Structures are given as C-alpha cells and as structure tokens.
Amino acid sequence: MSSFVERAVKEMAETVGDRHVVCALSGGIDSTVVAVLLHKAIGKRLHCIFVDNGVLRLNEGQEVVDYLREHFDLNLKYVQAQRRFLDKLEGVDDPEQKRKIIGYTFIEVFDEEAKALGHVDFLAQGTLYPDVIESVSHKGPSAVIKSHHNVGGLPEKMNLKLIEPLRELFKDEVRKVAAELGLPDFIIWRHPFPGPGLAIRVIGEITEERLDILRKADKVVQHELMASGWYRKVWQGFAVLLPLKTVGVMGDGRTYEHVIALRIVDSVDAMTADWARLPSELLERISSRIINEVKGVNRVVYDISSKPPSTIEWE
Ligand code: XMP
Secondary structure, eight states: OHHHHHHHHHHHHHHHTTOOEEEEEOSSHHHHHHHHHHHHHHGGGEEEEEEEOSOOOTTTTHHHHHHHHHHOOOEEEEEEOHHHHHHHHTTOOOHHHHHHHHHHHHHHHHHHHHHHHOOOOEEEOOOOHHHHHHHOSTTSOOOOOSOOTTSSSHHHHHTOEEEOTTTTOOHHHHHHHHHHTTOOHHHHTOOOOOTTGGGGTBOSOOOHHHHHHHHHHHHHHHHHHHHTTOTTTSSEEEEEEEEEEEEEEETTEEEEEEEEEEEEEEOSSSSSBEEOOOOHHHHHHHHHHHHHHSTTEEEEEEOOOOBTTSOSSOO
16 A cells, blocks of 8 residues: 555656646545545645535534644635535435435536636546446446446536546555555544435435434434444444334323434445444444434334345435
8 A cells, every 4th residue: 555655646746747636525535535645746736625515414524624724734625505505405305316416516616616726637536446336337337326426527517637546446445545644543434425415314305404303313323333332343324314204102292203214334345235233232322312312303223234235325
C-alpha cells in the first residue's frame, strides 16, 4: 500500500500538471482518501466541495470536514443545499426516482459550485471497483441493479476529465491506504454510506418528521454498535424506517406507530453480504432503546436476509 500511495500521488501529479482539480467530498472514507492523496499530489490546486443534501445522518460529514480543515491546509467548501434536495424529493416514493433526483440535483449544485471556482480541468471521485461493476456494463455483464449517483453524469455535463485513483480497489484495500496515509480510526472504520443517503432508508415518502425519526433510531444503532465493540466487526449497520404502522401497547393504552428495521451485515466488498449474528442481548438493547427513546416507534425488527438475493440497502 505504501507503493500504491507513492505511485498514485506521482501519477496524479503528472496527469494534472499545473491545472486544477475539483473533488466531491462525501464524508466517507473513499472520497476522503482521494482528497488526501490529491492534496499530497497538487496541494491548493485541489478544490473540495462538500454538499449537504438534507439526507445525511446526524453529524455525518461534518466530523470529517472538521478533521480535514484542522489537519490539512486544503481548499474546502461546505455547501448547505438541504432545502433544494428535500423540495425535489417531496411526494416521491419510488427508489430509482429518489436516486435519480438526488443524483441530478447533486450534479446541478456541484456544477454551480465548480463553475464558481473558475477554471477546472479534472473531477476526482472516490469510485471503487464494486461501484464500477454494479453501475456500468463495459467491464462485464452485470445489469444495473441500482443507479449509483457517484458514477456517471457529472464529467460529461461539466466537460471534465475524470480522476478515480481508487477505481481498481476494494474497500479493505482503501482502508489500508487510509492507514498508510495516517488517517484516524473514525475515518478508516466509518461504515460505507450511500450517496442517496437516508432517502433510501426512509422507505416511501421522505418528510422532515420521518427523517427525524430515522436519524434518532440510527443514532442508537451507531452508539450501541460502537459501545459493544461490534461497529468494527460488521461491514455496515443502520436503521431503516418502514412505510407502515403497527399496533402496540403502552401502559393501558393502544399505540399505532412506526416500525424500524435493523440492517446489520457482514461483508468484505459489498458484492455479497450476510446478516450479522449479533448477540441477542445487544439486539435487545438496541430495540428497547429505540422504542423507549424515539417517539413514534413501537416496534423494531431485525433483517435476516443475505445478499444475494436481497441487497444491503432496502431501496
Ligand atoms: P446494495 O444495496 O446495492 O449496496 O447491496 C452495496 C453497497 O453500496 C452502498 N450503496 C451506495 N453507495 N452510492 C454509493 O456511494 C449509492 O447510490 C449506493 N447505493 C448503495 C451500500 O450502502 C452498500 O455499502
């Protein structure tokens, strides 16, 4: 991996020369590694843009942005575009529609921000090998299973050349590169988070209220996985808000409230996955904390499906 870093930095420095690169920073390990690699290669000629799309997790992104600002002298713009995305998502419940709306709105916002920078020739992205094979077919016969918003669209529209230093790597290799670069554990071990964010974990229509319920439930999941030491042992763990209500009982009264599904999986590269065999005491703690602490939820279920035939995300 040290030879990978050296080679990638050298190659990018040669490719870019004295031109400028714009990078979409998502807060995840992939784009963070790309930004740090490029910063090593070209310094201030790298311009990072972080777009808050209104469907981020609690503190998702902000922590990484703060870390980068503190430790690297890089150009970084934080764009608050929450309202713009949420207005477009209003009333939409189809998963591919949600993905497409977030994809093209992201492109619009990013395009405006990149144009405001002045002359830029390259776009850097944290695309990994699994994104490449699941999203486009030129490397093999895989059908489009879900539209990944981080591949396609942007470079053509903006007339930019692409730089994707991680496109031949799997996630475990990116983690090794991150460690080689000296990045902290909270970035290296951060679970993958999809481009369309919580929009594809609020099943059905996205409203502020439903996002709020999901964020609170998800925070419990993150907290309990970390406190128990399971966060690093699983590939991904998160909450999903279902589009139905169920009957429950509280004291002497009937309740009729939302259901949260827990999706916690083991995987090595996201191409296949299996549900994590968590200790029942941990599942019990997550369930009772969500039901007690998150207003509007009276039931928690555990997803015991593997990929394939299911996928990791529900939408
Ligand atoms: P699925 O649901 O296809 O997810 O089994 C595989 C992995 O990809 C993540 N994922 C995405 N990542 N943009 C991304 O950057 C996307 O549109 C997207 N959709 C799914 C998912 O969280 C899992 O790690």
